[in-house]
Amino acid sequence: MNFDLTEERQMLRDTLRRYLSDKYTTKVRNDILDSDSGMSGAIWGELAELGVIGALFTEDEGGFGGQGFDISVVFEELGRAGVVEPFLDTGILGGRLISGLGGDSQKGMIEEIIAGTLHLAFAHTEPTSRYDLSRVETTVSDGKITGRKAVVVNAEAADCLIVSARESGSTDDLQGISLFLVDSDAPGLTLRGYPLLAGGRAAEVTLDNTPATRLGAAGAAFPTIEAAVAHAHVALSAEAFGAMTTATDLTREYLVTRQQFGRPIGTFQALQHRVADMLIELEQARSAVINAAGHLGAPARIRDLECAAARNLVGRVGRLVAEEAIQMHGGIAMTREYELAHIAKRIVMTDHRFGDTDYHLERFIDLSAAA
Amino acid sequence: MDLNYSEEELAFRDEVRAFLDEKLPKEISEKVRRGEELTKGDMERWHAILNARGWLAPNWPVEYGGCAWNAVQKHIFDVESSYANAPRIIPFGLSMLAPVLMKFGSQAQKDHYLPRILDGTDWWCQGYSEPGAGSDLASLKTRAVRDGDHYIVNGQKTWTTLGQYADWIFCLVRTDPDVKQQEGISFLLIDMNTPGIEVRPIILLDGVHEVNEVFFDNVRVPVDNLVGEENKGWTYAKYLLTHERTNIAGVGSSQAGLDTVKRMARAEMQGGRPLIANPHFAARLASVEIDLKAMATTNLRVIAQTAAGGAPGLEASMLKVKGTILRQEINDLARRAAGPYAMPFPSEAVEGDNDPIGPDYAAKTAPQYFNNRKLSIFGGSNEIQRGIIAKVSLGGAK
Structure with missing residues (x-):
């Protein structure tokens, strides 16, 4: 048994933490939030150069990591700094889908992803599918796609969209779903973009007889979608955990400096016990992320069970940490200028990507029963 | 023990429902239903509609223009208004300052300010919290020093809700720094148009501008604007908080x-x-x-x-x-x-x-x-x- 990070991963963590604490200040990030594109191309490029994206791919794929713990190390650091750039969408989701289903020429895109020169978006969720991964109504006929996709993160910046469509079966079937590459300038593709509450941008995507190139065999994409989303679960859990450590650190600092009634408010036992609870739960969250990351290569049922467990636990603890951090700070944490405001939004809004706390509780129950 | 409303209370509820149905502008209730921000005009419009009906000030005695509702009637009105997605009534003048003026203000203050609160002439905001005085409100530092028939006010208030719209602010200020904290505080009414006042917006985490910082730099306030006695402001503040x-x-x-x-x-x-x-x-x-x-x-x-x-x-x-x-x-x-x-x-x-x-x-x-x-x-x-x-x-x- 060994819970230490490898030397390479420690170096990656340290490099990232140093870079982000120097460069990704509250001011820089808030300017990014206010910008039209909702992200910084310069920071994206620099982080790619530092290996943030390469760490998400195996050596065979052209990267230098690709395991669960590579993903968790990267995303914990991104979470700590409240990074809004869409590494999840291009690096994890885009990368896993291309790597899982792409032919040789399509796999050539991975080199550009790692270099930071290609942006992707996964256009899968539909307006009525909520978190159900198999609910796909978008259709394909003669290589042309028609349908609507909801809250597609990074759609506007993407050079290429990865779009799911149903080739056979009924709306909720696991079989019959294919993935397609759609160029950003393809005819019949319309984006309605908007900012997201916790940073970054997304779009409502409409496809009307839009030409597309299929990734992999017809109707057989679902297992690859589930695997990619499992990677996203590890990334999201780690990111939320990183943000939670920042929220907790900020709260501890505040409690020892903020004076009321002639003493630091951290001397009030009512608050001390609540900080203690936050720290206890934070360790639970750390372990849940480790469990999920350590099982990312396991058979699908085990992998998904661990991912559901992590997302449920991190979701619960995340809400506790975000709410308690704001409450113990008081009004200052409600202001947009204060770091915690953004961090709390990152934590809570994680709950809305690929399933909330309840969804993952149910999934855990179903997967446990299937054993 | 009877868990039901009386006949009279039910009749009152129906009267409130009918009023809301007829008078609450749909474009305003839609905004409230969707959780959208109301404009100053929206809030003033609803305020005026309620005032025209005589229902703006349920907490006020009839002689000041209140509606003499009992506690159950007030509750029915609150519940029905919420159900109908009516805007909340901005409380600063009506339910915070007014009770203080009625109990502790001079006759001249009552005669001047109360009708203007009711008819919407003056929009009030609250100057209580400071950057260093939140939960520990009594530690507030904004200073008011007597200079002839004026006070000179210096300091800063914060979390001033809707202060950007306000014509007036009621403030807790320190008039005696040498006594026990609670015994050196006074309650001052300050015209927001007085030179030396600056209002800076605070944008909240949902992007909304609803609170402000208010800075006072040598602001001259007539002593006539003192409510009650000097250094008794903490008593009035506590009285106000029970109404809040x-x-x-x-x-x-x-x-x-x-x-x-x-x-x-x-x-x-x-x-x-x-x-x-x-x-x-x-x-x-x-x-x-x-x-x-x-x-x-x-x-x-x-x-x-x-x-x-x-x-x-x-x-x-x-x-x-x-x-x-x-x-x-x-x-x-x-x-x-x-x-x-x-x-x-x-x-x-x-x-x-x-x-x-x-x-x-x-x-x-x-x-x-x-x-x-x-x-x-x-x-x-x-x-x-x-x-x-x-x-x-x-x-x-x-």
Whole structure:
């Protein structure tokens, strides 16, 4: 048994933490939030150069990591700094889908992803599918796609969209779903973009007889979608955990400096016990992320069970940490200028990507029963 | 024990419903329903409609233009207004300052300010909190020094709600720094147009401008604007805070919020069935509803006691804590119910006259969840309220 990070991963963590604490200040990030594109191309490029994206791919794929713990190390650091750039969408989701289903020429895109020169978006969720991964109504006929996709993160910046469509079966079937590459300038593709509450941008995507190139065999994409989303679960859990450590650190600092009634408010036992609870739960969250990351290569049922467990636990603890951090700070944490405001939004809004706390509780129950 | 409204109370409820149905502008109630920001004009318009009906100041005695409602009638009005998505009545002049003026103000102050509060001439804001004086309000530092027939005011107030619209601010200021904190505070009325006042916006985490910082740099305030006696301001402030806590339970808005969540959960489909039929979501919803039913009765018990002449004591603190927790829980349910469509942060600029992004009930759920974290922070934080409850119930145990 060994819970230490490898030397390479420690170096990656340290490099990232140093870079982000120097460069990704509250001011820089808030300017990014206010910008039209909702992200910084310069920071994206620099982080790619530092290996943030390469760490998400195996050596065979052209990267230098690709395991669960590579993903968790990267995303914990991104979470700590409240990074809004869409590494999840291009690096994890885009990368896993291309790597899982792409032919040789399509796999050539991975080199550009790692270099930071290609942006992707996964256009899968539909307006009525909520978190159900198999609910796909978008259709394909003669290589042309028609349908609507909801809250597609990074759609506007993407050079290429990865779009799911149903080739056979009924709306909720696991079989019959294919993935397609759609160029950003393809005819019949319309984006309605908007900012997201916790940073970054997304779009409502409409496809009307839009030409597309299929990734992999017809109707057989679902297992690859589930695997990619499992990677996203590890990334999201780690990111939320990183943000939670920042929220907790900020709260501890505040409690020892903020004076009321002639003493630091951290001397009030009512608050001390609540900080203690936050720290206890934070360790639970750390372990849940480790469990999920350590099982990312396991058979699908085990992998998904661990991912559901992590997302449920991190979701619960995340809400506790975000709410308690704001409450113990008081009004200052409600202001947009204060770091915690953004961090709390990152934590809570994680709950809305690929399933909330309840969804993952149910999934855990179903997967446990299937054993 | 009778849990039902009397005939008279039911008749009053019907009268309120009919009034709201007829007079509440639809474009305003739609904004409230969707959780959108109201303009100053929206708020003033509703204020004027209520004033025309004589229903603007339920807490005021009839001789000042109030409507002499008993506690149950006020409660019915609050609940029905929430259900109808009426805007909240801006409380600073009507239910905070006015009771203080009526009890401690000079005749000249009453004659001048009260009618202007009622007819909307003056918009008031509250100058209590400071950067270093939040829960520990008595440590406030904004200084007022007597200079002939003026006070010279220097310092800073913060979290000044809707101060950007205000014509006047009522302020707690330090007039004697050499005595026990609570004994050196005075209650001053300050014209926001006086030279030396600067209002700076604070943008909250949901992007909304509802609070401000207010800076005072050698602001000259006539001594006539002192309420009551110099250095007695803390007594008046505490009196005001008891009024700030009326309707603190927010039963009406919780009930309206819960109805909205149910409507959302009937429309949202997950795993082939409506979200409201999902056992996990249904259990969360039921727990909140069960709590709310009990709290509504607690609230009515306190109201009945107040109506019978008793003063709400600890119960006000209890209702504040429980009421805010429930409202926040309902905001959390709404956020969950919205699913992925809780993520967009659309604005007028994005949506314009086009269709909303996703279902129209979804867009404001997450911003409201974050914005309403304030409920357990302001008006005496829930920690302060728990401290009051514990202190009284443990009887000074050290």
